[in-house]
Structure formats: C-alpha cells, structure tokens
Amino acid sequence: MTATREPILSVRGLEKHFPIKGGGLIKRTVGAVRAVDGLDLDLYPGEVLGLVGESGCGKSTTGRAILNLQPATGGSVVFQGREIVGLGRKEMRPLRRDIQIVFQDPYASLNPRLPVFDIVAEPLIIHGLTKDEAELRERVRTLVETVGLNPEHTNRYPAEFSGGQRQRIGIARALALEPKVLVLDEPVSALDVSIQAGVINLLEDLKERLGLSYLFIAHDLSVVRHISDRVAVMYLGKIIEVAPRDELFDRPTHPYTQALLSAIPLPDPRLERSRQRIIITGDVPSPANPPSGCRFRTRCQKFAGELTDTQREKCLTVEPLLESRGEGHTSACHYAEATKVL
C-alpha cells in the first residue's frame, strides 16, 4: 500500500468559486457558484485515485484547478513540494512537464487541422525536448506505438480515426513529456463499452510500465472500481468519503455513497432483481446556494427516515468534517455507519 509514502500531489482547502454577475449596466457580483468549496486530497506515487460524483459536483473543475487551467480562488495545491496555486503561465510551464491532462471528449480535444504527428509532437517542440528532426520522429513514433496505434498513420488527421483511437492520441500527447501525474477527466465516458475496455486496459498497462500516478475523474463507478486503488466521492464541491477501493465499495459509511452505489444497475438480471435499492429523492441542490450544515441533508435517506429531530439539529447546523472510519477511510457524516449495499 501507499499510505506511508509522501504524496506526490497534495490538495488542501481547494476552492473554485465562479462569480455570478447581476444584470444591468454595472455587472456587480451578486453571488458565487461554489463549484469546488474546500477540498482536500492526496495522490501518492504510483497510485490511481478515483474521483467520482454526479454531474455538477465539481469533479472536473477540481481537475482543472489542480492543473491551474482554471486558477483556483483559494486553497493550496502542492506538487512535489511546490505550490501551484497562484503561479502564472510562465511559472507553470516547467511544471506542466510533470503533470498532464487527458480530456473527456476526444472529438473536441484534438485540433482537427493538425495531423496526428503534429498533435503528439507539439508538446515536445514547445518544451524543446528534442535536438533534431530525426529524434522528434523517433519519439513520436514510440509514443504512438505505446498507445497501441499504427505509427504509419501519423500523417492522418483526427477525423480519420474512431473515438477510441482519438482518445489514444490524446493519451499519447499527454505522455509526450513523460509526466509523473496524469489527470484523466472522464477519459472513457464518451466511448462505447467495447471500445472503452481497450482504453481502460491501456491506461492500466501504461501506469505499470511508466510508473505514473492517475487522478481518475469519472461518474461511472464501475469503471472507477475497476481501475482505482483509492476512491474519493464528491458531493456539491466537497469530498464526502475517501477509502481504499474495496473498503469503499464493500463498507461505504456515508449515506450518499451508499445511495450512489445502490442506484447503479448491475448487468446481472438475477442479482439486479433481488437487490434492495436505496432511492434518494430530489436532485442535487444548486452550488450557488448550498444547504446549511450537511450539504447532503436535503436528499439524505438517513436524515429523512432514521434520525430523530434532535439528531437532525446537528445536520442542519454543523457541517460534518471528514473523520476516520478505519485505515485510510474517512467520511463526512455525523451519523456514519458502514453498510453493505452491493
């Protein structure tokens, strides 16, 4: 396990608030969408940390804020002992060699006017990592081969490739600078299942071969269980539970994690039909105006069904913090209780 080592990436109290401007001539700031609102996480070398949550919970914003693609409005991100928050474009550049991102949509993230060779070579040229044309060719060739594409086809344009192949091109580009950390923002959710499996296997192989660490952002918990070593669950801009993979799936302690796991249909008719399902009501509240106390209380099955009024008082007024529930397992609930839902 990785628990005793120093984290390669350490996030503390990360905040990303987007201002809401009022109408009229003078655009006054009338509020803020608190997309990421005080988030802590650690990524250890060689580990895959899954970051899951429903749409709008701030998981992609977290990824972008960590990379400083959307500057954080507060908190700190320390990468290999160096603070990233507040760095300018120029100061970020050397760090970008070590921390790269793969985007969700392989149709939007590749420049349609560049052949694959140029797309993969671009980071190498920008960072001046190759001496001459021959070396550049060789590097690109190796990269393209690494992700399971035919190097003969690097003179083609992205439009000539399928979704799975394009995602591999995106991965090759991210690997070009030999990064230590990859932020994978929903890397397989745009792909059909038969294609998705190949990309997942590739990501697993690359991690082992190149000793990478992944922050794997996804909404699909089945994929996350498959690839992650540890999993962090986000709700409305905050992490509400973190645990080693099997611990989280077998003994979830936060009511939201339990509901989330319970809501996912299993591709197994007998199992699926015999399951007890926790169905939570309502939708995710607006991050511009999160509920007081515990953010999940408006939809919480425990709050609605099990707690007494005096117990509820605490949920209404006191925001729960992440507390230890066992080795490497923390969750933010006043009344956390491990329950088996799968």
Next chain:
Amino acid sequence: MSTSSGALEQGRTQARPVDPDVPLLAVEDLNVRFPTEDGLVHAVRGVDYTLRSGEVLGIVGESGSGKSVTSLAVMGLLPGSARVSGSVRYRGQELLGQSDRAMSRVRGKGVSMIFQDPMTSLDPVYRVGFQIEETLRAHDPKLSSKAAQARAADLLAMVGIPNAAERVRSYPHEFSGGMRQRVVIAIAMANQPDVIIADEPTTALDVTVQAQILEVLQKALSETGAAMVLITHDLGVVAGIADRVLVMYAGRPVEIGAVEDIYYEPRMPYTLGLLGSLPRLDASTKQRLTPIKGSPPSVVNMPPGCPFAPRCPLHVAECDVVEPELLDVGGGHTAACIRVDEVGKAHGEASALFDETADDAVLASQPDPATTPEGATS
C-alpha cells in the same frame, strides 16, 4: 400515492379487446435507408420482433447500431427522405405507409414514445400542464378543459412530482432534468397507451435520478399494464427491467432471447464480448477486461458476410460468405452466428473466447505491442 391509480383509470374509456394470438406490436423485415452524399446508408437492415402485451423488450446496442432509427421508423417519425420498407403492425393494423393524420391517432393512444433528452422533447414556451392537456385532448376532443386540467395534475402526481396541482403551471425550464423526464413520462402515459417506446430514457440523467425514473417507469407500467420497448446502451438497466432482450449490431438483431439467457448463456460472440468489456461494480478482484478489437463497421457499403466477423475471435472463412440468419438455439432464444455451439461452451465467460487485444483496427497489421506486464496491483 392514493390518487395515482385513479388518475389512470379515468382515462380508460373502454377496455380494448386483447387477442393473445395477435401480438401488440409486430415488426417484420424493417429496413431503413438514408440517401447521403456517400451513398445509401442502410441504417436498419431487417429488424424483426414482436411485443406481447405487458412485456418489456430491451433493445441494446452501441451507438450507430440502428436501435433509435428502428423505433423512429415504428412511430413514423423519420424524415421524409428516409426510405422505409417492411412491416410494422400494431394490433394487426399496418402502420408503415399510413398518413401522418392516421398515425396521429395511434401515437400517444396506441403507441407512445419517451425520448432521451427531456430538454428537447418538451416545448419550452408552454406550461407543462398545457402540454399534458394537449395530449389528452388530442385523443378526446370532448374532454372539458377543467377535466383535462385535473387529469394533468393527477398524472404529474403519479410520476412523483410534489405539489402537482401547482406545478402544472410551471414551464419546463423551472424543472430539473429528472423532473422534466417525469413530465415526459406523464405525457407518454396520459392516454393509456398499450405500448411505450422509451429511447434511452435515463441516459441524460445522473445515476441517483436514473434510479428514481426507472422506478416511476416500472410503476407506470404495472399500473397501466402497458408493454414497453426499452432502448438503451446500458446493460445494467436492461438487466433490471426487461423480460426479453434484443441485441443489435450494424443495423440488425444478432441475438434475441429471454433476459437470463442473454446474460448467462449468450450465443452470439458480440453479446459475449459486450458483457466481457463491462467493468463490474460488484467485482472485488481486479480482473482484466476483455475488449472487442476493432470498431463497428460503417453501414455504408457493407461487405458480404457476418458484419461482426472482422472483430470476432471465432472467425472462420465461412463467416465471410453470407450474413448469418438468426438461428434458433432453443427456448425462444435465437442468435445470428454459424458457430453458436462454440459460443455456448463459454457459458457467458468472455475471457474463454476473447483474447485480450488492446489494439484498435489500425493495429491489425502490426505485431503485438511490446511485452506489457499484467496490471497486478493491490
């Protein structure tokens, strides 16, 4: 919810006779072609299925397999340029080739549809109550506006919208995605249809909301006794709700059978491969996935032979000669493969047939990528 069953019974003016021998919906040799600049795109190539009363048929397939086009053809909603042939019979009545006016009498009342995206299937400039009343009055012109309003509120309550009596006055934008999809379901159920065609009804929603919507759908089905065609790419959703499953590939059904047969004893390599490429939420051991190599064929200018052959681990020369018909393998289970017996030996274990080939189609010419250590962590 006490009002719910009442809301549905009011609408049923008279019980329609059910002849058990005539299936509710019978689709035969349905073909859809679209003329394009690249040639004729043969999107649906001979779909046959029947739907019996009260049954849920799941249609699964990847994007581009023709599952949505099939359902649009059944409803007569394809653009005029589409060339549709074959037969679609609802209670013995032919629907293909009907005028739009005649189809309007069937749509909503006989067969209704739930679309994927609740944002585009509701009209943003009308109140949701009005949109439900419109559906009611289209099939019952004598319905008073007061009665229609009351029914609209009942229907909204049935699909679990709180304060239904007030929410009928809301506009679609005032609802969240899940709530909008509930309104769409209310509209689809409004006239007590016999058949509901749901095209990816939960794909645009988050899982916790998906679970709510699936529950509402199941409740609506059990209260009305309607049959449903559920089109989805999510094998988990189908496993929970369908009685029978139809697997589509490249515009054709490649396997049809009872839900347990499809999941536990698939006989078509594609079905097996699809199940093997799914990561499992309930798997505690870290098992490698077994992807299917290559990608689905383009439906423009299909070569002869089995469309799955280029990706199939059981491919033999004979596969390229002629496209296999659906073969009966017993118990109403059919599969379009000449090697169903070999596939049956895998008993649903994809790794028994599929090698792990992490490469896409372009790589076919290239030797295996460098020796990769197996991903063994934890």
